[in-house]
Amino acid sequence: MAGAVDGGSGAETETAASAGSTTVTVERDGDRLRYELSVTPAPEVERLWVVVGGASVVASSGFEVTGDEGRTRLRWTGAETGTVELVAGGDRESAAAGDGGGQESVVRDEWAFTEVPFVEVQRDSGGSVERSWPLAERTRTESGVYGARYALTGTTESVARSASGRRVEVVAPATEGPRVGSDAAAESIVDAGWRLDVGDGGDDVLAFAVPGVRPGGESVPVHDEFWVNADSRLDSPENVWLHEYVHTRQSFTLTDEMRWFREASAEYYAARLSYEQGRIDRRTMERHLDGSPSEATLTDPSAWRDRTVPRDKGARLLAVLDRKIRAETHGYNSLQDVFWRLNRHDGPVTYEAFARAVSDVAGEPMGEWLDTHVAGDTPVADQYPGTAPFIGAGLPSAENRPVGVTFVVVSFALSLVASPPLYGVLRRLQRRGRPATP
Numbered sequence: 001m002a003g004a005v006d007g008g009s010g011a012e013t014e015t016a017a018s019a020g021s022t023t024v025t026v027e028r029d030g031d032r033l034r035y036e037l038s039v040t041p042a043p044e045v046e047r048l049w050v051v052v053g054g055a056s057v058v059a060s061s062g063f064e065v066t067g068d069e070g071r072t073r074l075r076w077t078g079a080e081t082g083t084v085e086l087v088a089g090g091d092r093e094s095a096a097a098g099d100g101g102g103q104e105s106v107v108r109d110e111w112a113f114t115e116v117p118f119v120e121v122q123r124d125s126g127g128s129v130e131r132s133w134p135l136a137e138r139t140r141t142e143s144g145v146y147g148a149r150y151a152l153t154g155t156t157e158s159v160a161r162s163a164s165g166r167r168v169e170v171v172a173p174a175t176e177g178p179r180v181g182s183d184a185a186a187e188s189i190v191d192a193g194w195r196l197d198v199g200d201g202g203d204d205v206l207a208f209a210v211p212g213v214r215p216g217g218e219s220v221p222v223h224d225e226f227w228v229n230a231d232s233r234l235d236s237p238e239n240v241w242l243h244e245y246v247h248t249r250q251s252f253t254l255t256d257e258m259r260w261f262r263e264a265s266a267e268y269y270a271a272r273l274s275y276e277q278g279r280i281d282r283r284t285m286e287r288h289l290d291g292s293p294s295e296a297t298l299t300d301p302s303a304w305r306d307r308t309v310p311r312d313k314g315a316r317l318l319a320v321l322d323r324k325i326r327a328e329t330h331g332y333n334s335l336q337d338v339f340w341r342l343n344r345h346d347g348p349v350t351y352e353a354f355a356r357a358v359s360d361v362a363g364e365p366m367g368e369w370l371d372t373h374v375a376g377d378t379p380v381a382d383q384y385p386g387t388a389p390f391i392g393a394g395l396p397s398a399e400n401r402p403v404g405v406t407f408v409v410v411s412f413a414l415s416l417v418a419s420p421p422l423y424g425v426l427r428r429l430q431r432r433g434r435p436a437t438p
Contacts, residue, residue, distance in 0.1 A: 055117035089114035111154030178209035219247035237288035264314025293379030
């Protein structure tokens with residue numbers, strides 16, 4: 001007998017489609033979740049299938065199993081209403097290599113964190129197939145919070161913050177909130193969303209803070225959802241909260257030769273945004289991005305010695321590239337403008353498209369430098385932190401410098417400090433089609 005969390009009857013949602021409806025009920029069943037789908041086809045539906053992944057089908061009525069190669073496929077037998085029962089969840093170890101191992105699904109007496117199974121309903125009416133995903137809609141009930149990819153059942157606490165039309169919600173078990181506090185985490189993510197202007201307004205973000213999972217986190221950009229270990233800190237250059245959030249802003253598709261950019265950009269901006277928020281100092285950020293020279297060729301994943309190459313050489317390269325773009329454009333453009341173009345790119349992003357975007361944003365040909373450090377094996381460690389001289393280098397020392405020259409040097413320095421934020425605001429106004437007001 002399935003027992004609902006908190007003594008309730010579980011979560012129940014209904015998804016309507018033009019060719020019928022699907023009702024879903026979710027209940028806690030020991031250390032797993034039991035889903036029951038009730039499918040009612042419209043009269044014009046001739047054939048119907050239910051495809052299930054990431055769960056075990058334990059019972060069905062009005063359906064017959066026709067295939068089980070990775071995903072279970074069930075065919076409708078013509079009943080007025082068919083039902084499918086499946087179970088998923090339970091403690092699950094990470095299967096990904098290189099993530100340090102540990103749990104990715106956790107079950108406790110008071111709560112459970114699991115992945116939501118994949119369920120697709122396919123309806124054929126006159127040769128036209130309509131697809132729907134009844135578990136992909138976010139739902140909040142007394143029994144928990146159900147996202148498109150993750151579910152946290154039991155008594156939960158949540159904090160929501162909004163900025164620039166985008167809402168961020170941080171959800172955690174009520175008995176075990178995140179170490180940094182849900183308020184601080186949500187505010188940091190919202191602030192990062194304002195700073196990271198990369199053209200992906202996207203949907204609302206749902207973040208889960210989960211105790212007992214492996215260190216780090218996981219993100220599903222297509223659903224704008226992620227989870228982090230509840231002990232993750234904000235005052236770290238490896239800010240997992242912001243790393244996973246950056247992934248939700250990556251709406252591009254990458255070819256294999258650009259695969260490095262996904263982790264590299266998340267790692268770089270996690271450190272940079274932590275610095276911009278005042279959570280770490282500049283030296284801490286630079287130490288994190290610096291490192292021993294790497295001769296890995298970023299565009300050739302088969303030659304990487306391990307999975308850390310994008311986070312190491314890739315993030316360091318983007319830090320150098322960001323600095324070069326800012327220098328070439330006097331602070332008007334940055335790596336964010338490249339990120340913006342990749343999000344707007346039609347089709348998978350190739351290395352050629354990336355190189356073209358960089359040159360366009362920098363206003364200078366950058367192909368040779370990129371071919372050397374991205375498509376080639378030349379390290380960038382010797383270029384980061386930057387080796388450019390300090391402002392005023394080559395001028396007389398302060399004690400021998402005329403007052404007028406000192407004023408010019410100080411004014412120039414202040415202009416470099418102040419201009420990037422101003423240019424950033426103007427760039428946002430330009431992108432959003434708003435007139436810049438004084």
